[in-house]
Amino acid sequence: MSEDPKLYTNKPRKAQLKQFQDQHKGKDFSSPPPSSSTMATQSPSPPPQPPKESFARRYKFLWPLLLTVNLGVGAYLFMRTKKKDTDVEEEVTTTVSTTTQTTPTTTEKPLPLPTITEPVKLREPIPEDQQRELFKWILEEKRKVKPKDPEEKKRIDEEKAILKQFIRAKSLPRI
DSSP, rough: OOOOOOOSOOOOOHHHHHHHHHHHHHHHHHHHOOOOOHHHOOOOOOOOOOOOOOOHHTTTTTTHHHHHHHHHHHHHHHHHHHHHHHHHHHHOOOOOHHHHHHHHOSSOOOOOOOOOOOOOOOOOOOOOHHHHHHHHEEEEEHHHHHOSHHHHHHHHHHHHHHHHHHHSSSSSSOO
16 A cells, blocks of 8 residues: 655656646546445555655745845844954053053153144034023933932932032033
């Protein structure tokens, strides 16, 4: 009753498989129902199963999408780690420069100052009423902050006190 699967030397085309299946279906319906005596001598062969397509071919439309998403995630992770590396390097250089400045050495070479190519543009001073509105807004935002520990609460309270002084003052410092 169990037959070995039929191996093809050449892969049949879809049209050929459909034709073969249609022939077998036509024979099954046209033949009269076999009696029990003929059933024992004759074993009907089941139609061969069509070859199953591989997973990669079945979902070939997903591969470009998968590759694009993978490339995007890789680029994102690469840029994120690159940014972290530059931040770490900046922190290391600042800590190294502060430690070298605190310990006196006999041969100190002054670091060349970076040249300023663009002059600083002077802007018009902000009017006092706008400054007061700005300070009020900052004070409202400070009131919304939830401190995590007592030190942070103390720092926020000091900042709020300074803002209140600026708001109540008759003349404001220029920003």
